[in-house]
Amino acid sequence: MTALLEIENLQTHFKTEGGVVRAVDGVDLKVNEGEVLGIVGESGSGKTVTALSALRLVDEPGKIVGGSIRYDGRDVLSMNKKELTQLRGDRISMIFQQPRVCLNPVISIGRQITELLKQHRDISSKEARNTAISLLNSVGIPDAEKRFSAYAHELSGGQAQRVMIAIALALKPRVLIADEPTTALDVTIQAQIIELLRELCREMGTALVLVTHDLGVVAELADRVAVMYAGQVVEETDVETLFSNPQHPYTQGLLSSMPVLGQRAERLTAIPGTVPKPSDMPPACRFAPRCKTRISLGMDICNQEPPQLLRTAKGSVRCWAIEGAS
Ligand SMILES: Nc1ncnc2c1ncn2[C@@H]1O[C@H](COP(=O)(O)OP(=O)(O)OP(=O)(O)O)[C@@H](O)[C@H]1O
Numbered sequence: 001m002t003a004l005l006e007i008e009n010l011q012t013h014f015k016t017e018g019g020v021v022r023a024v025d026g027v028d029l030k031v032n033e034g035e036v037l038g039i040v041g042e043s044g045s046g047k048t049v050t051a052l053s054a055l056r057l058v059d060e061p062g063k064i065v066g067g068s069i070r071y072d073g074r075d076v077l078s079m080n081k082k083e084l085t086q087l088r089g090d091r092i093s094m095i096f097q098q099p100r101v102c103l104n105p106v107i108s109i110g111r112q113i114t115e116l117l118k119q120h121r122d123i124s125s126k127e128a129r130n131t132a133i134s135l136l137n138s139v140g141i142p143d144a145e146k147r148f149s150a151y152a153h154e155l156s157g158g159q160a161q162r163v164m165i166a167i168a169l170a171l172k173p174r175v176l177i178a179d180e181p182t183t184a185l186d187v188t189i190q191a192q193i194i195e196l197l198r199e200l201c202r203e204m205g206t207a208l209v210l211v212t213h214d215l216g217v218v219a220e221l222a223d224r225v226a227v228m229y230a231g232q233v234v235e236e237t238d239v240e241t242l243f244s245n246p247q248h249p250y251t252q253g254l255l256s257s258m259p260v261l262g263q264r265a266e267r268l269t270a271i272p273g274t275v276p277k278p279s280d281m282p283p284a285c286r287f288a289p290r291c292k293t294r295i296s297l298g299m300d301i302c303n304q305e306p307p308q309l310l311r312t313a314k315g316s317v318r319c320w321a322i323e324g325a326s
């Protein structure tokens with residue numbers, strides 16, 4: 001199967017006073033038509049920077065310094081302004097963690113949708129209005145015709161995120177990147193929003209890239225999963241394999257720190273240690289200092305040479321302890 005969106009060896013760096021932050025340092029990802037790809041990893045692992053890079057939305061002092069991004073076979077890194085506008089509107093869209101920040105406070109929500117539609121489609125104002133109302137309906141905004149004229153501050157957090165979803169899907173993109181779309185919301189609303197995203201993407205055949213901390217959501221929704229650690233993908237595979245047979249010691253650690261229904265919080269095992277600071281990266285394998293497998297097998301190579309991403313039967317993994325890696 002040819003991938004719709006294919007990222008290879010992506011490097012996105014930030015030039016800061018303290019030196020170069022290698023936020024994304026050799027990321028490989030593939031998104032196939034219509035599938036749900038989950039991206040998981042601890043805070044600071046480079047999930048958001050990867051997502052922004054895919055749309056070339058990384059701002060100064062950040063810069064994509066290496067690798068390739070292809071959408072439908074076309075080179076995103078060499079696209080001009082016009083091609084990029086088309087890519088971001090029609091082909092790939094993105095929703096963020098903080099819906100209200102992304103909504104324009106002085107334009108009604110309905111007009112934000114109609115303007116987008118008119119910018120990209122040759123339609124009349126009336127058609128645009130009808131489409132916007134039906135979109136607001138489909139994302140579960142009650143009384144959509146009346147709410148058309150509402151402003152962002154008049155919406156609850158959950159409603160604002162629903163409107164963001166309506167905007168993101170207005171042009172029927174082939175890929176929707178949702179970066180922690182529910183973390184700012186109440187737990188009860190989170191499940192509804194995730195369910196809504198899944199339903200709408202399925203109906204439209206839109207591939208969904210879901211960036212999340214929540215392995216429960218991944219288990220329920222994703223077809224494939226990429227696990228990120230310190231700016232790299234350390235394991236990528238289908239969701240069944242990830243949960244039944246995780247290969248990378250980091251993935252194993254994440255899974256064992258997952259809350260089990262009915263288990264008391266004190267008994268959960270989190271991975272000891274913290275994600276390395278970009279200014280203080282381990283020289284070889286970035287997970288080596290926290291890796292139980294390295295310690296129990298007494299492996300020196302993990303501190304000497306960076307492991308490459310190795311293809312496995314069901315995906316890929318970056319670890320010296322995997323057979324065939326050395
Ligand atoms: N504007 C910036 N300037 C310098 N460093 C940055 C900038 N933006 C991000 N970074 C760094 O890039 C790294 C990756 O950040 P990113 O936001 O992608 O992480 P994340 O995986 O999305 O984390 P979270 O789960 O907290 O959202 C971090 O070390 C972060 O400090």
Ligand SMILES: [Mg+2]
Nearest residue numbers: 047048049179
């Ligand atoms: Mg993030």
